[in-house]
Amino acid sequence: MSRRRLWLVGGAVVALALLLAFPLRDVLNRTVIVPLAYFLWVLGVFYQAMPQLIWWVLALLVAMILVAGSLAPGERYARRRILKSAAIHGQVEGLAQAIEKGRRGIYFRWIVANRLGKLAHKILVQREGNPQRSVFAPLVGADWQPSSALQSYLETGLHGSFSDYPASERTGAPAASPLDLDIEEAVRFLESKLEAVRDRYR
16 A cells, blocks of 8 residues: 555544544543543552652562573573483394284284294295295195194285184184194294205305
C-alpha cells in the first residue's frame, strides 16, 4: 500500500471517529471513561494505603532479579548422560544363547536352525568351489548324506520361518515341526563336514 493511500485511510478513520464521537459520547462515558477512572482511583488509594517501605522492598527485589538474570550465563549445558554400551555378542555366543533359550519356544529353535542352515550352505559352497551357489538351493551335494530329518531341519532353518509352525490354539503348545530335531545331531554332522573341508586344504 502506498503512502498516499495510508494517509487517505488514516484521515477517513479520524473523520469517522469525530463524526461518531458526539452521538456516542454517552455510551463511551458509561462503558470506557467511568470504569477506567474508577480503576485508576482504586489503584491510587491502594498505593497510598501501602507503607512506603513495602514499595522499596518490591523495587529492590525486582532490581535483584534483573541483575541476576543479566549475570547468568547465556548457555546452559545439561549434564552428559553416561550411556551404557550394549554388550556385543559374537556369533558363537549368540548361537549359544539361542540354544539355551531354545526350550522357551519355536522362535529360538528356528534361530539355531537358521544359523546351522547358513553354516551348511557355506560348507557346500567351499566343497563345491561355487560362490554363486544360491542360498535358496536345496542343501544337497556330493558326499552329503544327512538323514531326512536332519536335511529337513537344516532347510527349514535356512529357507523356512518359525511362523510356519504356530502354537495350537487349544493347548497353546507349539506344533510339531522339523525344528524339534536334537541340535547335537546337526552339530555332529556339520563338524564332520568341516573337518573334511579342512583336510582337503591341508
